Amino acid sequence: MLNKQKENQLKIQANIIRQDIIKMITAAGSGHPGGSLGMTDILTALYFGVLKHNPKKPLWPERDRLILSNGHIVPVRYAAMARAGYFPVQRLKTLRKFGSPLQGHPSLHDFPAMECSSGPLGQGISVAVGMALAAKLNKKSYRVYCLMGDGEINEGQCWEAYLLAAKYKLNNLTVILDRNNIQIDGRSDEVMPLNPLAAKYRAFNFKVMTVNGHNFSEILKALQAAGWERSKPTVIIARTIPGKGVTYMENDYQWHGNAPKPEQAKEALDQLNKELLTLQHVAKKLAK
Numbered sequence: 001m002l003n004k005q006k007e008n009q010l011k012i013q014a015n016i017i018r019q020d021i022i023k024m025i026t027a028a029g030s031g032h033p034g035g036s037l038g039m040t041d042i043l044t045a046l047y048f049g050v051l052k053h054n055p056k057k058p059l060w061p062e063r064d065r066l067i068l069s070n071g072h073i074v075p076v077r078y079a080a081m082a083r084a085g086y087f088p089v090q091r092l093k094t095l096r097k098f099g100s101p102l103q104g105h106p107s108l109h110d111f112p113a114m115e116c117s118s119g120p121l122g123q124g125i126s127v128a129v130g131m132a133l134a135a136k137l138n139k140k141s142y143r144v145y146c147l148m149g150d151g152e153i154n155e156g157q158c159w160e161a162y163l164l165a166a167k168y169k170l171n172n173l174t175v176i177l178d179r180n181n182i183q184i185d186g187r188s189d190e191v192m193p194l195n196p197l198a199a200k201y202r203a204f205n206f207k208v209m210t211v212n213g214h215n216f217s218e219i220l221k222a223l224q225a226a227g228w229e230r231s232k233p234t235v236i237i238a239r240t241i242p243g244k245g246v247t248y249m250e251n252d253y254q255w256h257g258n259a260p261k262p263e264q265a266k267e268a269l270d271q272l273n274k275e276l277l278t279l280q281h282v283a284k285k286l287a288k
């Protein structure tokens, strides 16, 4: 399904988005690099391989809906959208600036293509369930994707929304859970144990798939399989590495919500650029 050339293109795209994230958050002096870098491959797969969308018509009525319930990782969504053609890449520099559409958390008022404002954990999934139910009632064929964090699901509201999703057999809803094992102030399972997580979702009548959140082939297969489900909502538990791509940030919860200093950003960009050169070299070989 995914040939080597396409996979390498996605890796290149993800690398560029990771570089954008580092630059944006460093320029803003605040933001959330850990989850943003960890979910980059998922957002890349969605925007460059899966979503039914039109960057030139962001509010096209038939578009798939993407709700970022873990709204704090929005830098990755802004970067993916800019690279997909929604707005000029230079605008990424305005992250968190007064008057910019690119607020620190998604703001529908400032940027309607966000689908819903989010940031208060647990609320986005409730909106996503409502949108999926509305699609069914209106006999619309678009899918609703909802991204969530593993710390986020400590919120009881999430589980109330899941109950409703199963009750109405919302097979048009795909939840993608960022299972990165960190949250704001520690390891997720020390703050609040979640395991056995897949069994919990199964008990809530979800179709459950677990993937390596950095393997495009696994991600794309699972997203496609979600589309075949006829009677249940789907959750894809994506095992990810927070801070992925920047060694000193990886798996360290201190990078949940801290901006790198300029010299740290340089180190991060040097590492990502090295990886980019290798990927470009592979691209040339594959093109022969």
Ligand SMILES: Cc1ncc(C[n+]2csc(CCOP(=O)(O)OP(=O)(O)O)c2C)c(N)n1
Pocket: 032, 034, 035, 036, 070, 072, 073, 119, 120, 121, 122, 148, 149, 150, 151, 152, 153, 178, 180, 182, 183, 184, 188, 242, 256
């Ligand atoms: C209702 C609510 N409570 C607290 C917060 C503050 N907060 C923002 S992110 C976060 C941790 C979320 O953890 P997780 O979903 O695992 O995100 P990750 O660290 O993986 O990015 C918290 C507690 C919030 N945004 N909303």
